[in-house]
Amino acid sequence: MAFLGVYVFVGFGAESFGFEQTADTYYDETNLADGWIYTTNLDDDFVDKVNGLSLTKDSEKKLIVDSIADLENDPDITLHFLQDDDISKFYPVKGEDFNLSDGDGVWLDIRFAEARDLKIGDNITFEFNGIEVEKEIKGLGYSPEHLYQTSDSSMIPDYNKMGFAYMSHKAFPMSDVPYNVLLVKYTGNSSSYEKQLDNDLDRDYSSFMPRAQHPSFAEFQDETEQHKMMTDFIPLIFIIIAMLTLLTTMTRIINNQRTQIGVLKALGFKNRSIMIHYISYGFWMVLAGSILGFILGPLTLPPIMFEEMQQLYSIPYWLTGFDNSFIVVTVAMVALSALVSYFACRKIVGESPSSAIKPKVPKVSTSGFVERFGFWKKLSFNARWNYRDAKRNKFRALMSIAGVLACTLILVASFGCMDGFDEMKEWSYTDINHYSSKLVLEDNATDSQIDHIVEEVDGEKLMESAIEIKSGDVKKSGVVTVLDDNELYTPTDDDKNPIEISDDEISLSKKMAELLDVKVGDTVKWHILDSDKWIETKVTNLHSDPTSQGIVITKEKLDDLGLNYTVTSVISDKDVDDNFTGVKTIFSMDSLTDSWDEMMESSMSVIYLLAAFAAILSLIVLYNLGLLSFTEIKREFATLKVLGFKSKYLRKLLLTQNLWFTTIGFIIGVPLGREALQYLWGTMGDSFYLKATLSFKTLIITFVIVYVVSIFVNLMFSGKLKKLDMVESLKDNE
Secondary structure, eight states, X not given: OXXXXXXXXXXXXXXXXXXXXXXXXXXXXXXXXXXXXXXXXOOHHHHHHHHTSTTEEEEEEEEEEEEEESSTTOOEXXXXXXXXXXXXXXXXXXXXXXXXXXXXXXXXXXXXXXXXXXXXXXXXXXXXXXXXXXXXXXXXXXXXXXSSOOOTTOSSOOTTTEEEEEEEGGGSSSSSOOOOEEEEEESSOHHHHHHHHHHHHTTOSSEEEEGGGSHHHHHHHHHHHHHHHHHHXXXXXXXXXXXXHHHHHHHHHHHHTHHHHHHHHHTTOOHHXXXXXXXXXXXXXHHHHHHHHHHHHHHHHHHHHHHXXXXXXXXXXXXXXXXXXXXXXXXXXXXXXXXXXXXHHHHHHTSOHHHHTSOOOOOOOOOOSGGGSGGGGGSOHHHHHHHHHHHHTHHHHHHHHHHHHHHHHHHHHHHHHHHHHHHHHHIIIIIIBOOSEXXXXXXXXXXXXXHHHHHHHTOEEEEEEEEEEEETTEEEEEEEEEESSOSSBOOBOTTSOBOXXXXXXXXXXXXXXXXXXXXXXXXXXXXXXXXXXXXEEEOOEEEBOSSOOEEEEEHHHHHHTTOOOOOOEEEESSOOOOOOTTEEEEEEHHHHHHHHHHHHHHHHHHHHHHHHHHHHHHHHHHHHHHHHHHHHTHHHHHHHHHTTOOHHHHHHHHHHHHHHHHHHHHHHHHHHHHHHHHHHHTTSOTTOOOOOOOOHHHHHHHHHHHHHHHHHHHHTTHHHHHTOOHHHHHTTTO
16 A cells, blocks of 8 residues: 555656656747737837837747648648747757758758658748748757647647748748747736736737747646646545555554563563564555655656657657655655554553453444334344444444545546546537538638638538637637527537527626636627737626637627628538638548547546556455454354354355445545546636536446455455364454
């Protein structure tokens, strides 16, 4: 138990702190920007104004544009044209270092290059805004701004369909580079800096995105928080159970060796020597297990986690983390073992040799509250015997229940995650989105092109645009979805029932309402990222969405607010694979659900790992306590055998008690596991919203695992009952 407790704590801790330390090191090496100012008028005068702010430390202009690479299936490439390379620097791993003086080269996303089998020296062509540029690949590497990236057609990173590229400003085909992003480093917090921007620049920019809201940074930060939660929550259960088991074990061992202790005292051994002996008895065993767990935890668990995370995040290295709490917990485990042993033997060491040499007087079971009712005499001998045994050994009973409870809690939380992923998938891709194909339009698609596409695919127009929304000092990123009599997109409530959004309503997602701490009737401010026009609206309705947070309104309401209705996609219930002018990309519902399944598979190893640990925990606790219980009741069982009870019936007695404790632990553990699951969903990030629910399948799987372990432990004592020496057991107390 000492090994398992330290192993899980240090192993999970090394992984979660490794996440944090990896990101911190990587961001420091690449000097990740503190914020990004987006504007269509990024001239030298604007830069001078920003640099003149008291909080600004440094700034750097950059042009970021979306392009299509001239390769099979037209992958999306985000181009970065740099004036300098001091902030959010490209991290090269192959080829040349990034060179601002090189106008002929391009430095490419290594994950995209590997997926497309591109090498140093190859030429690649990019097309954007009607412009084509062909460059030679000079280097491959990573970008701190693209640690996490997804394409329009996939929920998870698909490096065959998207990537990024860095180029010098000299690589831009025109002499005047239309920079549109200013990267800034500043002192103080983001709120203070944004207030200074608004006050001194008179809002002469489209939007400001602090580091915490950058999609790549925020996604990895949310992942880090989830893993830290697991480190704080799951291993704590193992450690608490380990400590309680240790206390029970040492108490029972010392009680079982009263006669030996009395003999030692009678032979002249000093109390101090006896005390040191029994303290060292637990100390050395726990020390060995703790050291082994401390060593093996960081060596075995983080690589398992990192292997899955490498599929989702682009980062040049992964560091196994370390925290002083690892040493503290390990030392505390060992010190507590010594302390527990001290308290366990302190009382008997203080007794006289004549008293200590005698066996401990068995506890007398008096009639309790339950035994006074008339139904007591109608109960079977099995039920009455187990009830009285549990009443005599309350701590052992509570420990058995606690072990099963912990196992149930972890299993419910683990498999409940799978239920949640399945629920999110069905909710998002069946209840809300009913289309079969989604045609994402190019930015310059004309009205006539859009109308032609709608007619050809029998589709519906849909507008989805990134927005910033704030209430008071809280500002969040989200999406505004504008409906135009859509039937293939349906907003829902918490129970997944369709809701109607009228032309005079502003519906805010419940998760966004929680983040902004607003309710129906409150006022929020928001603006589309490409526009600096802020809108102040009253929240008139709330809707629920598991994966997209923001605002849902109708086209008519958008017009009333004075904003332009810009169709961003066409959705259809047909399987569309024809190319249309004005369409950027087409993806199907099948591709979305497939990518969702892939994302869920990346979490399966962690779920299975936790389930395995939970089963091991339950097995160790129940076996340990069962062994102690068997040791304590050998005399009673021997008496029962003398009276004619068969070994088969005695096994039934033990099994009944195990099943009692298992049932109680299971019943308490299920709701606690659900609460733990709800806490886990709360750490999933700003984009996800879900209420914890448990499927019948999860309850059955948890039930089977818990009860199989309980029955298996009982079967392990079958041989001991058959070999029970009745004479020796009955003479133990003489």
